[in-house]
Amino acid sequence: MSDERSPNAGDERATDRGNARADSNPWVIDTHELGRRPGASRQLELDIPVETPLGVPDVVTVPSGAAISVDVLLESVVEGVLVTGSATAPTTGQCSRCLDPITGEVSIDITELFAYPESTTDETTEEDEVSRVVDDRIDLEPVVRDALVLALPLVPLCREDCEGLCSGCGVKWAELEPGHGHETIDPRWAALVERLQDTDDVSDVPSDQAGDGGDGSDR
Ligand SMILES: [Zn+2]
Ligand SMILES: [Zn+2]
Numbered sequence: 001m002s003d004e005r006s007p008n009a010g011d012e013r014a015t016d017r018g019n020a021r022a023d024s025n026p027w028v029i030d031t032h033e034l035g036r037r038p039g040a041s042r043q044l045e046l047d048i049p050v051e052t053p054l055g056v057p058d059v060v061t062v063p064s065g066a067a068i069s070v071d072v073l074l075e076s077v078v079e080g081v082l083v084t085g086s087a088t089a090p091t092t093g094q095c096s097r098c099l100d101p102i103t104g105e106v107s108i109d110i111t112e113l114f115a116y117p118e119s120t121t122d123e124t125t126e127e128d129e130v131s132r133v134v135d136d137r138i139d140l141e142p143v144v145r146d147a148l149v150l151a152l153p154l155v156p157l158c159r160e161d162c163e164g165l166c167s168g169c170g171v172k173w174a175e176l177e178p179g180h181g182h183e184t185i186d187p188r189w190a191a192l193v194e195r196l197q198d199t200d201d202v203s204d205v206p207s208d209q210a211g212d213g214g215d216g217s218d219r
Pocket of ligand 2: 166167168170182
């Protein structure tokens with residue numbers, strides 16, 4: 001009665017929010033104030049929430065909901081805006097040896113030139129070689145995301161000397177008694193033992209004792 005909204009009004013609001021978010025993409029930095037004046041600079045510290053996880057699921061990722069901390073200096077240089085600094089993000093994953101959940105941190109250094117339009121760099125390089133300043137703005141996201149992904153460990157470990165799991169019972173070595181083991185026989189010997197057990201008269205085994213107490217085996 002009092003608070004009715006038409007579905008259309010709701011849609012409109014959602015769209016507005018969408019636009020607002022696109023306009024305020026936290027990764028896109030307005031460098032207008034640097035004014036293409038070489039020497040002008042600006043320090044920038046950002047905590048940017050992760051929407052799409054980075055990395056390999058079930059191995060190690062910067063999970064969605066985490067924040068990437070970016071701490072960079074933007075400097076106007078002759079060719080463009082030079083971005084230097086670092087980025088850090090928390091990671092979650094699984095130890096590749098013992099499969100325990102692990103958490104960590106990944107850090108990268110950033111040194112990236114964003115070329116001004118019509119600069120020599122702009123005219124002599126491809127866009128996939130050197131980033132560009134577009135409409136006075138730079139987009140830090142591809143630079144930071146790519147570098148973070150590359151910096152993630154390929155084989156994450158809970159600790160450097162993790163001993164992993166006992167291949168016999170799958171229990172972590174760290175939780176097993178010293179001297180833990182399983183009575184296993186080398187597969188090659190196991191086959192031989194089986195043969196010995198199957199042939200009571202051991203007639204198949206070339207040995208001095210073979211054939212003595214035979215039960216009629218005449219091979
Ligand atoms: Zn481990
Ligand atoms: Zn075991």
